[in-house]
Amino acid sequence: MNVLSVKLIYFSPTGTTKKILEGIAKGMGIENIEHVGMTLPDATTKPLDSFTDELVVIGAPVYSGRLPDDAVKRFKRFRAENTPAVMVVVYGNREYEDALLELTNLSKDLGFVPISAGAFIGEHSYATKNVPIANGRPDTKDIEKATEFGAGIMRKMTDIQTLDGVSSLKVPGNFPYKDGMPSLPESPETLEEICTTCGTCADICPRAAITVNDTVETNQNLCIKCCACVKGCPESARVMDVPRIKGAAKWLNENYSLRKEPEVFI
Template identity: 40%
Template sequence: MNIYAVHLITFSPTRTSKQVGEAIVRGTGLSEITKTDLTLHPAEKLEIPETTLVVVTVPVYGGKVAPLALERMKCIHTSGAPVVLAVVYGNRAYEKALAELDAFISERGFKVIAGATFVGEHSYSTDKNPIAVGRPDADDLRFAENFGAKIRTKIETAAGMDRLYTVDVNRIQRPHQAFFPLFRFLRKVVKLRKSGVPMPRIPAVDVELCNHCGYCATHCPAGAIGKGDECSTDIEKCIRCCACVKGCPQKARTFDTPFAVLLADCFKRQKENRVIL
């Protein structure tokens, strides 16, 4: 069977998920490309044709799909369009995020024909506490493009839509996780929580460095920062994606959480990307 169009749907505050999605799309070789970026705005009511391949890429926060990403996809539906799902996590674990995305997307009429888990630089990563820095890197993106090419082959070799088989994303191979670093991380998390050390809920702002350029307000996916009031962050809206921290031209914003230290210490070994199709 032939499909000529591909539609990329992504939520990507720090551009890791977007890079992965764009690489998958490139790999398919399909020329008719539509993109829906949900990072700053929800999708309007959108009905996707059955003859369009859809690629959905989202970040993982705390082992779950970013809740705001799901909220902004609620109005997207189809009557059987094939979809590829990819979750991007910060080198710790994606837990049940891929299965969660599968259930959400399937409820909206999509046919899941492939799934993937990719590593992206962690939102909490800093120069002092690096966590999967620079990922997805060139090798990751080549891997994503090859994945896209395999998806195109799967579609072309199917005799028809009814022969384009779905996948069970729960059967995807998990990346290798050494026992002792994980045990050390869990033990330290328990100790940290018992200590009563207050956890930051929003980024801190150095008012001496902030020049009110408005970058953070423009790029905050949750609308937690107001234009002209860049030194404040709405604690109820902030999703701790750290887009404002990583993108601030003046380096005026920081998110100094003890979890960054633990993640950098316990998950130094880089995990592998995995796919199922």
């Protein structure tokens, strides 16, 4: 099958999933690449183009071994009709558990035909300089793997005559899926002595949970702890000072420091 264009669809609060998808697209060697970002709140309402004859790469981070609820809700707005798709999850060097199976099943329900899938590693959202968890990932090696994966997908697409003949893709995971984690009313806070009220945190929050006036206010009931504001603050004035999450970060740092490598299913 001839692939003329590629759509990258992603929910990616701290940008690691987006980087992996861009690496995959690079390896595909296609000029016509369109980004369909589903991270910001407008993804719940913005008009979505229908699919024609492109290849879709759809990616999300792993939250508690599952897909983030917001990614599922936003991706459910897509309707495909026999559109070939590649599913990608990105996790913080612990485990991805049922997330890749969930994304593969969701894609099928939406009308996509799963061609290939992959699980890649990104810096953990809770990681800091002092408590590193996969810091700096995806790194050069990860992007090389993503690029090779992209090239492999294109070879597979060239070999495929019709999508009816594509055998069903097997990915790890269990159904029924594991329980995700309930979201508690907690959030990062702002160090007011450093904050310049520039508003970046509000602009990049996937849930519109942050309001900036003379000070920065965060609606803890809306916050999904994605840490976009922590990693994206130009002054490093947003900190996740929640004991439960700091404890989790310490545990991850102590138990999951051994480097994991990407897995692909072509």
